[in-house]
Structures are given as structure tokens and as C-alpha cells.
Amino acid sequence: MKYTKAVSGGLIAIVVLVLVFSSFTTVASGYRGVVLQFGAVQPTIFSEGLHFKIPFLQTVQPIEVRVQKEENLQTAASKDLQVVTTKVAVNYSVDPEAVNKLYQEIGMDYRSRVVDPAIAEALKATTAQYTAEELISKRPEVSAQVKDMLAKKLSKYFMKLEDINIKEFAFSEEFNKAIESKQTAEQNALKAQRDLDRIKIEAQQQVTQAGAEAEALKLKKQEVTPELVQLKQIEVQEKALAKWDGHLPSVTGGATPFIDLNGLTTKK
Incomplete structure (x- = not known):
């Protein structure tokens, strides 16, 4: 009898412990946490931490609300019918206040059922x-x-786009290849335009220089007067006299020679 009571008490204790932990x-x-009672979604949402639930009647489905x-x-066509493959990274999160609705209307495979198709549609x-x-x-x-x-x-x-x-x-x-060819053509055209501008500038510089030289020559011609010419001739003659040693040349370039008077001496 005592043994039976002990076993019964032990079973009751185990059941109580199971109920407590459950x-x-x-x-x-x-x-x-989405609370499910006999499979039906409840309006109550469990936040982080420890919570009480009705054992065996209620279960809790955790849903991540961090940024995912x-x-x-995706491959799509551009406005000019070019095939474009776009690689995109999307950060999103589930609304913490609507996880029960998300689970009820979409389920746990919301990524494949909602996120991926939405990205594809927006990109295309x-x-x-x-x-x-x-x-x-x-x-x-x-x-x-x-x-x-x-x-x-x-x-x-019930999701929020982060970035x-x-x-x-x-x-x-x-x-x-077409883009590369276009860029090459644009670079060549730009180089040709720069070369043309440089040639124009150099030609203009030459014209300006020639004009300045012509103007300087013109001024010099205006400064030449008969008096200046006569003065220059006098200066040349003065320089020649300064270099003369007092002796006449023996022969000139003409037909009649000069006689060296100093060479004539009286012989006795």
C-alpha cells in the first residue's frame, strides 16, 4: 500500500513538473513569438524573454525580426531592348508588431513567396x-x-525595406564592345579637337610675332633720315682715319700706279 502511494506520488510529481515546464x-x-492555440493564430505576440503559455494547448512559433x-x-530588358543582368543586395526586416499576421497570411517561407518575387518585379x-x-x-x-x-x-x-x-x-x-568603341571614338575626337586648338593658338602667336616684327621694322625705317645717314658716313670716315698710319698705298686698283717718292734717292 505504501509502495503504491509512493509510486502514485512520484507520477503526480512528474506530471506536475512536466506541466510546469510546459x-x-x-x-x-x-x-x-507567434502564439498558436490548436493551430489557430492568436492576437498575442510574445516578445523576447520568458513567457507563460497554456500547456498542451498552445505552442509558440519564433519568427526573426532582425535585419535580413x-x-x-535578375535578367531583364532595358528601354532600348538590351539584355541587362542586375545583381542586387536587399536588407529587410519583419514588422515585430505584425509577425502573427505574416505567419497567418504568408507562412514561414515568406522569403521565396514574397521577397524574391518583389525584388524581381521592382528591378524589371x-x-x-x-x-x-x-x-x-x-x-x-x-x-x-x-x-x-x-x-x-x-x-x-508586413515587412520593412531597410536598404x-x-x-x-x-x-x-x-x-x-559598342560602348568601348564609342569611348575610343570620343577620346580620339577630343584629342583631335585639342590638337586643332593648339595649332590655332600657335598660328595666332606666329601672326602676332610677325606683326610685332613688321611694326618694329617700320619704326626703324621712319627713324632713318638724311642727316642720320650723313652722320653715319662721318663716323665711318673718322674710324678709318684713326686706323691710318700716314703712308699712302704703293699701288691702287687702277691702271696708273703711285710712285713711291720716299724710294727716290740721289745717287752720288
Whole structure:
């Protein structure tokens, strides 16, 4: 009898312990708990920490509310019908106050059912509004438009867009070659224009220099007067007399020679 009572007491204690432990649940940091009662979603949402629940009747489904990252690769057509492959990184989070609605309407596979399709739609819709070159030159504008469209789509499904980063626009090989050829042509045209400008400047400098030299020569001619010529002749004659040693030349360039008078002496 005593043995039976002891066993019964032990079983009761075990049941009580099981009930006690089953009555409490813990929600980890960065998560919220969706309360399910017989599988039905309840309006109560458990925050981080320890919580009481009805044992065997209620279960708790944890859902992450921290910022999550999704990288996506999408191929679409630009406005000028160029094939564009876009690599994008999206940061988003689940609304902590609406995790029960998210679980009830979408479920735990919300990434594949909502996030990925929303990214694809936003990218394709935005890409179709720009030419291939504009996607490169107006990248910040394109990114902002994708972000705005994606934020509106995710908000309908109890999620918040944190940030978006377009990592890469990839085009076909033919388009890349066309862009390279265009850039080369533009660089050559710019070089030719610079050379032409340089030639024009050098020609203008030569014209200016020639004009200055002509003006200087003109001024010099204006300064030459008969008096100045006569004065120059006198200066030349004075220099010649200064160098003369007092002897006349023996022979000149004419037909009649000079007689050296000093050479004539009387012989006795």
C-alpha cells in the first residue's frame, strides 16, 4: 500500500513538473513569438524573454525580426531592348508588431513567396524605363526608384525595406564592345579637337610675332633720315682715319700706279 502511494506520488510529481515546464517558453533575442492555440493564430505576440503559455494547448512559433539580407540576380530588358543582368543586395526586416499576421497570411517561407518575387518585379519594371547607358550613368536614380517600389511592395506583407544596393549591371558582349568603341571614338575626337586648338593658338602667336616684327621694322625705317645717314658716313670716315698710319698705298686698283717718292734717292 505504501509502495503504491509512493509510486502514485512520484507520477503526480512528474506530471506536475512536466506541466510546469510546459507552461513556460522562451523567445530568443531578435525574435518574436507567434502564439498558436490548436493551430489557430492568436492576437498575442510574445516578445523576447520568458513567457507563460497554456500547456498542451498552445505552442509558440519564433519568427526573426532582425535585419535580413537577400542577394538576387535578375535578367531583364532595358528601354532600348538590351539584355541587362542586375545583381542586387536587399536588407529587410519583419514588422515585430505584425509577425502573427505574416505567419497567418504568408507562412514561414515568406522569403521565396514574397521577397524574391518583389525584388524581381521592382528591378524589371525600373530597368524597362531606362536605356542601357542610362542605367550606368543614372545609377543612383535607378537605385532610388527600385528602393521606392520595393518598399511599397514589402510593406503590404508586413515587412520593412531597410536598404538596397545595386552591385552590378552586366550587359551582353556586343553591347560592351559598342560602348568601348564609342569611348575610343570620343577620346580620339577630343584629342583631335585639342590638337586643332593648339595649332590655332600657335598660328595666332606666329601672326602676332610677325606683326610685332613688321611694326618694329617700320619704326626703324621712319627713324632713318638724311642727316642720320650723313652722320653715319662721318663716323665711318673718322674710324678709318684713326686706323691710318700716314703712308699712302704703293699701288691702287687702277691702271696708273703711285710712285713711291720716299724710294727716290740721289745717287752720288
